[in-house]
Amino acid sequence: MSAPLHVACTHCATVNRLPAERLAEGGKCGRCGQPLFAGRPLTVTAQNFDRHAGADLPLLVDFWAEWCGPCRMMAPVIEAAAAEFEPRLRVAKLDTEAEQGLAARFGIRSIPTLILFHKGREVARTAGAMPLPQLKAWLGQVLPAN
Template sequence: MPTIVCPECSTTNRVPEDRLADDPKCGRCGARLFQGKPVILTASNFDRHASAELPLLVDFWAEWCGPCKMMAPQFEAAARSLEPHVRLGKLDTEAEQQIAGRYGIRSIPTMILFKAGREVGRTSGAMTASQITAWVRSQSRD
């Protein structure tokens, strides 16, 4: 039964694997656990989301980055196709420099796929929604 962090209140929820597609709600605040869009990641919620059992794909980006801005709608579209099996999140490297430094982010956009707190894949450069989805699925094979 994977742990899923609420995108609204950051409470950890357990949802049976066969119920992930049933639009589960947070046991604490009642928010939908999957909202069809990336979660905004900050210093206060990053580690909780990254350590959850549900895989997390993080887009490390910055407001000044042209390729990041071009990829943003593609990343959101990928969230709609990858949920509820993968959580997508965005981390602003300018606002959260300590986290970006922890993962050695040198170029953006960079995406890192986490599973249970462990980095399992990394890629840099803008991608389309279908490329993002294909890359995540290729990294998720056990």
């Protein structure tokens, strides 16, 4: 039996322990009782970002803004990625207009920008809209093995 993974709840951001071998089964939050995985992107804010980025699951964050045309083109790709990659990878969206402090913290200069985090550290970054096959190829190159 391997060490449990620390997974933040998409609803209340409580960090839950989940046995790695049971990851595919999902699980429910010990605090709020909601499913740990929703199959869609979660919204990250200054209040919950560090819990999700610091968890054991890799976190792909789409830095976007409502007024950005390429960001709107990227939205269905991000939705599809969340449905396909969870629970191996958590997918999130961060509105750079609403969360300017976080955008500045990560030096976001153009949007959409995708940053992959693992255990609190930035692993990879790419900018610009891309189709799902290209996103999948990029993730295949940069996703951590564990």
